Amino acid sequence: MTQQLLFTNDVAAHIQAVANDIKPNSTFILADDNTARCVLPELQSASALLARSTVITIPSGDISKNLESLAHVWKMLGDNGGTRSSLLINIGGGVITDLGAFAASTFKRGIPFINVPTTLLAAVDASVGGKTGINFNGLKNEIGVFNEAPFVIISTSFFKTLPAEEIRSGYAEMIKHALLTSDAEFEALTSRPADHHTPQELLTLLQRSVEVKRHIVTTDPTEKGPRRALNLGHTAGHAFETMAMGRRRPIPHGYAVAYGLIVTLILSHTILGLSTAPLYRLAGYISNNYGAFPITCYDYPQLLELMGHDKKNERTDRINFTLLRAIGSYECGVTVPAEEITAALDIYRDLLHL
Amino acid sequence: MTQQLLFTNDVAAHIQAVANDIKPNSTFILADDNTARCVLPELQSASALLARSTVITIPSGDISKNLESLAHVWKMLGDNGGTRSSLLINIGGGVITDLGAFAASTFKRGIPFINVPTTLLAAVDASVGGKTGINFNGLKNEIGVFNEAPFVIISTSFFKTLPAEEIRSGYAEMIKHALLTSDAEFEALTSRPADHHTPQELLTLLQRSVEVKRHIVTTDPTEKGPRRALNLGHTAGHAFETMAMGRRRPIPHGYAVAYGLIVTLILSHTILGLSTAPLYRLAGYISNNYGAFPITCYDYPQLLELMGHDKKNERTDRINFTLLRAIGSYECGVTVPAEEITAALDIYRDLLHL
Numbered sequence: 161m162t163q164q165l166l167f168t169n170d171v172a173a174h175i176q177a178v179a180n181d182i183k184p185n186s187t188f189i190l191a192d193d194n195t196a197r198c199v200l201p202e203l204q205s206a207s208a209l210l211a212r213s214t215v216i217t218i219p220s221g222d223i224s225k226n227l228e229s230l231a232h233v234w235k236m237l238g239d240n241g242g243t244r245s246s247l248l249i250n251i252g253g254g255v256i257t258d259l260g261a262f263a264a265s266t267f268k269r270g271i272p273f274i275n276v277p278t279t280l281l282a283a284v285d286a287s288v289g290g291k292t293g294i295n296f297n298g299l300k301n302e303i304g305v306f307n308e309a310p311f312v313i314i315s316t317s318f319f320k321t322l323p324a325e326e327i328r329s330g331y332a333e334m335i336k337h338a339l340l341t342s343d344a345e346f347e348a349l350t351s352r353p354a355d356h357h358t359p360q361e362l363l364t365l366l367q368r369s370v371e372v373k374r375h376i377v378t379t380d381p382t383e384k385g386p387r388r389a390l391n392l393g394h395t396a397g398h399a400f401e402t403m404a405m406g407r408r409r410p411i412p413h414g415y416a417v418a419y420g421l422i423v424t425l426i427l428s429h430t431i432l433g434l435s436t437a438p439l440y441r442l443a444g445y446i447s448n449n450y451g452a453f454p455i456t457c458y459d460y461p462q463l464l465e466l467m468g469h470d471k472k473n474e475r476t477d478r479i480n481f482t483l484l485r486a487i488g489s490y491e492c493g494v495t496v497p498a499e500e501i502t503a504a505l506d507i508y509r510d511l512l513h514l
Numbered sequence: 515m516t517q518q519l520l521f522t523n524d525v526a527a528h529i530q531a532v533a534n535d536i537k538p539n540s541t542f543i544l545a546d547d548n549t550a551r552c553v554l555p556e557l558q559s560a561s562a563l564l565a566r567s568t569v570i571t572i573p574s575g576d577i578s579k580n581l582e583s584l585a586h587v588w589k590m591l592g593d594n595g596g597t598r599s600s601l602l603i604n605i606g607g608g609v610i611t612d613l614g615a616f617a618a619s620t621f622k623r624g625i626p627f628i629n630v631p632t633t634l635l636a637a638v639d640a641s642v643g644g645k646t647g648i649n650f651n652g653l654k655n656e657i658g659v660f661n662e663a664p665f666v667i668i669s670t671s672f673f674k675t676l677p678a679e680e681i682r683s684g685y686a687e688m689i690k691h692a693l694l695t696s697d698a699e700f701e702a703l704t705s706r707p708a709d710h711h712t713p714q715e716l717l718t719l720l721q722r723s724v725e726v727k728r729h730i731v732t733t734d735p736t737e738k739g740p741r742r743a744l745n746l747g748h749t750a751g752h753a754f755e756t757m758a759m760g761r762r763r764p765i766p767h768g769y770a771v772a773y774g775l776i777v778t779l780i781l782s783h784t785i786l787g788l789s790t791a792p793l794y795r796l797a798g799y800i801s802n803n804y805g806a807f808p809i810t811c812y813d814y815p816q817l818l819e820l821m822g823h824d825k826k827n828e829r830t831d832r833i834n835f836t837l838l839r840a841i842g843s844y845e846c847g848v849t850v851p852a853e854e855i856t857a858a859l860d861i862y863r864d865l866l867h868l
Binding site for chain 1 (some may be wrong): 581585588592593619620621622623624645646647650651653655656657658660661734735
């Protein structure tokens with residue numbers, strides 16, 4: 161089945177249209193308690209279908225992305241008349257779309273579902289690509305399936321109340337997609353701060369960005385080949401993210417990706433000959449909008465260790481990166497020696513004045 | 515990926531060959547405690563790969579087909595170095611192949627697995643067809659995914675220690691497949707009791723039988739259309755099975771299917787004009803080998819109620835059957851009025867001298 165990606169600022173009407181199309185015999189909404197309180201009432205007042213749906217809530221936060229919440233969703237579906245012809249509507253951030261999509265993919269061996277991301281990060285990253293799942297046994301996304309959401313409804317109307325930091329976090333993933341696409345797209349995104357676009361401009365940029373991801377995912381749904389392109393910036397980014405957590409000063413995922421993209425473009429220059437212009441442009445933009453993740457040379461051994469353990473890395477004794485020859489031209493699985501990474505971290509500190 | 519179905523009496527060598535092919539970086543075996551004690555030692559002494567695999571066990575019986583066992587399998591995989599390139603080998607009956615296949619389908623969003631059924635019922639029914647899952651919230655197979663096992667290794671060598679009742683239970687599903695295929699196949703199966711075939715003869719019959727199921731499943735992996743043919747005998751069969759449970763005198767699944775097939779052939783005669791010859795042949799064979807499920811006319815209302823609630827039935831106010839016009843020629847979703855079913859139950863009692 162082909163995925164339907166709908167970009168709109170009238171979410172209730174589009175949910176209704178999807179439901180008219182698939183004619184579920186019962187409808188469920190999954191949301192976290194914040195979203196249930198702040199977002200649902202308006203949607204429900206605009207749609208009789210949503211008003212009469214069974215609402216399933218879980219506590220907000222990544223801590224809820226666990227087996228206990230999943231079992232709660234399964235039980236609520238079963239106890240409230242869920243069948244193979246029921247519809248689950250996941251309204252929320254990445255936790256809700258990942259967990260809800262996994263619940264729907266496994267309840268009675270699969271029921272239809274709609275993802276309605278309410279954060280920019282979930283819109284650009286989590287709601288498309290088919291990665292569903294939960295954290296388990298202390299590991300992120302340890303359990304799940306690949307199952308593309310049959311319907312995704314993306315709207316910037318949810319973003320108006322998001323903190324600027326959350327907008328920037330999602331925007332970093334859009335910059336990543338732009339780097340995989342074209343100079344023009346990269347320049348469009350880095351021409352102004354994330355929160356200086358009108359909702360309509362942002363929706364247009366977002367639409368192109370999500371299409372980039374969908375195009376790559378379509379060619380490689382289970383992440384065995386070209387999909388690793390989407391890992392751009394993440395090998396170093398995850399290392400920064402984990403280090404920040406270890407320092408008990410966690411940073412948003414997108415910020416970690418932003419810093420990781422700088423390291424990646426430095427390596428792309430030194431190893432694959434990427435020109436310096438996009439590197440300087442990116443470093444300036446990130447520095448102005450995201451600040452810097454502070455590191456010294458004493459942090460290098462731990463960062464190298466963390467990069468070696470990234471789950472996309474097949475062997476822990478070599479570190480693989482997705483790198484760019486030019487904007488829009490990427491190479492996956494480039495093995496980079498430790499000393500090149502160390503040199504790149506030196507340049508990262510120079511560029512960000514650390 | 516095309517499924518590899520291997521029929522052999524040298525299981526260890528075939529597992530080794532599959533492993534040589536996919537080169538897992540670690541190997542796990544899932545078995546119930548009975549199988550681990552009685553079957554594994556011989557296999558492990560014949561294969562270095564199996565001898566050095568991590569063995570995960572769960573208690574035997576359908577009661578173990580639950581979320582707790584599933585979480586145990588996930589945790590054992592994670593705690594013992596399981597990665598996306600690990601291999602899980604499920605050795606056992608339907609509980610093990612269903613639960614193990616679901617665990618493998620969801621651990622790190624999917625790892626390769628081999629099903630090695632050790633009962634005839636699992637060989638002919640559970641190990642092929644992609645139905646994975648667990649019982650949950652009091653319902654059978656409430657949670658799971660459709661995911662065809664990439665490798666199935668079928669051997670009659672495991673059956674020599676099975677009780678005759680277990681052999682007959684699986685054999686009833688083979689008779690069902692034969693009825694969907696040809697007169698010749700139906701006659702081959704009903705020419706002698708299930709346990710009067712040599713292992714080699716049984717393997718040949720089993721191979722043809724499993725191919726029937728695979729052929730039907732391939733055309734309809736998620737059970738929306740022709741796959742309902744495999745439901746032949748099951749609408750009435752499940753009703754008998756549930757009634758037997760209610761009487762606290764449970765009968766094996768295949769026995770319930772055997773009795774259900776008689777009701778189905780009666781309805782096929784009265785509604786679609788199936789000739790009486792296969793009906794009499796089947797009733798005689800079942801009566802001689804499986805006895806009869808005892809019912810009186812006072813049981814009819816409950817049986818009709820149970821048939822209406824069969825989960826393959828889309829609406830509870832009409833009862834749908836898969837019926838035969840002739841052997842090998844089936845029709846799915848035939849709505850049958852209650853009075854026709856009542857009449858068929860009368861004939862069932864006549865044929866089985868009840």
